[in-house]
Amino acid sequence: MSVEDRDLLARATAGEAGALETLMTRYSARVYRLAYGITRNAADAEEVVQDVFLQIVNKGGGFEGRAALSSWIYRITTNVSLNKRRGKHRELETSLDELLPTYLPDGHRAGERAFLVADWSGTPESELLSGESRRILEAAIDRLPEHYRAVLVLKDVDELSSDEVAEIVGDSVAAVKTRLHRARMALREQLTRRLGAGA
Amino acid sequence: MTCREAIDVLADYVDGTMPADLAAELERHLAGCDPCRAYLATYRTTRALVSAAAAVEMPDEMKTRLRRFLAAQQRR
Numbered sequence: 218m219s220v221e222d223r224d225l226l227a228r229a230t231a232g233e234a235g236a237l238e239t240l241m242t243r244y245s246a247r248v249y250r251l252a253y254g255i256t257r258n259a260a261d262a263e264e265v266v267q268d269v270f271l272q273i274v275n276k277g278g279g280f281e282g283r284a285a286l287s288s289w290i291y292r293i294t295t296n297v298s299l300n301k302r303r304g305k306h307r308e309l310e311t312s313l314d315e316l317l318p319t320y321l322p323d324g325h326r327a328g329e330r331a332f333l334v335a336d337w338s339g340t341p342e343s344e345l346l347s348g349e350s351r352r353i354l355e356a357a358i359d360r361l362p363e364h365y366r367a368v369l370v371l372k373d374v375d376e377l378s379s380d381e382v383a384e385i386v387g388d389s390v391a392a393v394k395t396r397l398h399r400a401r402m403a404l405r406e407q408l409t410r411r412l413g414a415g416a
Numbered sequence: 417m418t419c420r421e422a423i424d425v426l427a428d429y430v431d432g433t434m435p436a437d438l439a440a441e442l443e444r445h446l447a448g449c450d451p452c453r454a455y456l457a458t459y460r461t462t463r464a465l466v467s468a469a470a471a472v473e474m475p476d477e478m479k480t481r482l483r484r485f486l487a488a489q490q491r492r
């Protein structure tokens with residue numbers, strides 16, 4: 218971590234309002250986005266943000282300084298968000314296996330050809346992000362296990378590397394890559410089941 | 417390369433973290449395989465949709481409440 222980050226954190230921990238304000242300006246939007254991405258609920262995400270900043274202020278002095286400050290903040294956010302989700306909405310989570318491609322013994326995909334070649338990617342993004350397809354997408358994201366959503370947000374919204382994400386979520390790089398790929402495939406499958414026929 | 421092997425490595429391909437020789441092998445498979453081309457196109461679009469849909473903004477009133485919350489904590 219940079220000297221500047223360390224200094225900023227120390228001043229915020231010591232109760233300097235200006236330093237805390239700078240930390241909030243830099244990180245609150247990112248913390249909220251990740252918290253919302255994992256909890257999928259604005260009220261829960263707000264509580265996570267408050268908790269995370271409280272931990273920054275209270276525990277900032279104990280920050281080891283080996284990783285970037287942003288990674289440390291993301292890690293706290295992930296942990297607090299996952300704790301908040303514990304035991305909630307489990308019934309929404311479908312088994313991902315049912316949404317992953319299946320194959321014939323020779324390595325070709327199984328399924329009807331019309332479905333296998335369905336390509337809705339030419340539809341304008343603005344159209345895909347509104348109306349029925351947006352609802353399908355949001356519902357599909359809701360149904361992902363939260364560990365998958367954490368990786369999805371860190372990779373595809375914050376555009377961190379797999380190494381950085383692995384450090385934040387406390388898992389191996391291979392596990393992060395697998396989760397990301399499976400999450401995208403599961404979402405793709407649900408979109409294709411609903412949009413494919415009309416494309 | 418089979419379709420199964422092609423789809424297994426799509427994440428690295430789409431994210432641009434795939435070695436060039438493997439990317440060339442994948443592209444040879446894609447050139448002759450309609451289902452995998454459709455899979456790649458929709459996979460890539462799914463990724464773009466997730467990026468856009470999950471990029472939620474923190475509401476301004478929440479930022480105000482966070483400031484107030486922290487100021488109250490610091491005074492204690």
Ligand SMILES: [Zn+2]
Binds near residue numbers: 445
């Ligand atoms: Zn193929």
